[in-house]
Amino acid sequence: MSSAPLLEVRGLNAWYGESHVLHGVDLDIREGETVTLLGRNGAGKTTTLRAIMGILRRREGVIRLRGKNLLSLPLHKVAQAGLGYVPEERGIFASLNVSENLTLPPTVSDSGMSVEEIYTLFPNLYERRSSQGTKLSGGEQQMLAIARVLRTGAKVILLDEPTEGLAPVIVQRIGDVLVELKKRGMTILLVEQNFRFAKKVADRFYLMEDGRMVNSFPGHELDARMDELHEVLGV
Numbered sequence: 001m002s003s004a005p006l007l008e009v010r011g012l013n014a015w016y017g018e019s020h021v022l023h024g025v026d027l028d029i030r031e032g033e034t035v036t037l038l039g040r041n042g043a044g045k046t047t048t049l050r051a052i053m054g055i056l057r058r059r060e061g062v063i064r065l066r067g068k069n070l071l072s073l074p075l076h077k078v079a080q081a082g083l084g085y086v087p088e089e090r091g092i093f094a095s096l097n098v099s100e101n102l103t104l105p106p107t108v109s110d111s112g113m114s115v116e117e118i119y120t121l122f123p124n125l126y127e128r129r130s131s132q133g134t135k136l137s138g139g140e141q142q143m144l145a146i147a148r149v150l151r152t153g154a155k156v157i158l159l160d161e162p163t164e165g166l167a168p169v170i171v172q173r174i175g176d177v178l179v180e181l182k183k184r185g186m187t188i189l190l191v192e193q194n195f196r197f198a199k200k201v202a203d204r205f206y207l208m209e210d211g212r213m214v215n216s217f218p219g220h221e222l223d224a225r226m227d228e229l230h231e232v233l234g235v
């Protein structure tokens, strides 16, 4: 693992209209790391992902991927540079089947996973390859959303609450997929409320409050900090 950050965010401010939501967010992720953002509802976790990706355009600050500033780039260039975003609402094409979802553009890089590799990583998607998006379970939709981003050749995946609303056995399966992606060197920025899940995959945690990063600690400290986190997160 190299020590220079692959993704570096400095002094990131972001606004929805006139509403100033992020206040000088700093964040570093090294290549191959999985970093999890924690924070109460409304703390700014989703906004941080949207601002890094460039879906939320009203931003100031520095967002560098391998030293290249992404702030002025249009969304498709950000994707080409290697960032992939899996939104909480998953963003798959409901009227298309699994196989169509996987073969539809945009495929932004030749280094993206082939459909065969995707089916090896997600055997259940292979079994469901002819099923329409609307017919998939929540877990299958989540896996398809992740798979679509892997097809683009993203090197850093921004993943917003992938386990929300899913049964424990499916959460476990998604955890296994993230562990496998980590093994393959993928860099992951995760928003997650499920501690047990996050603990399995996170190398480091950041804690957000009111649009600011207020703390950061290594994954192995999670258990020791549980009381403090319950208090800050109100869970």
Ligand SMILES: Nc1ncnc2c1ncn2[C@@H]1O[C@H](COP(=O)(O)OP(=O)(O)OP(=O)(O)O)[C@@H](O)[C@H]1O
Residues within 6 Å of the ligand: 016, 019, 021, 039, 040, 041, 042, 043, 044, 045, 046, 047, 048
């Ligand atoms: N589209 C929007 N327009 C205006 N304000 C928004 C919008 N989306 C979020 N906000 C506000 O921005 C702040 C941060 O919200 P954000 O969704 O980033 O929080 P979060 O930490 O991801 O919480 P949650 O877990 O509830 O999604 C909140 O005060 C929220 O009300």
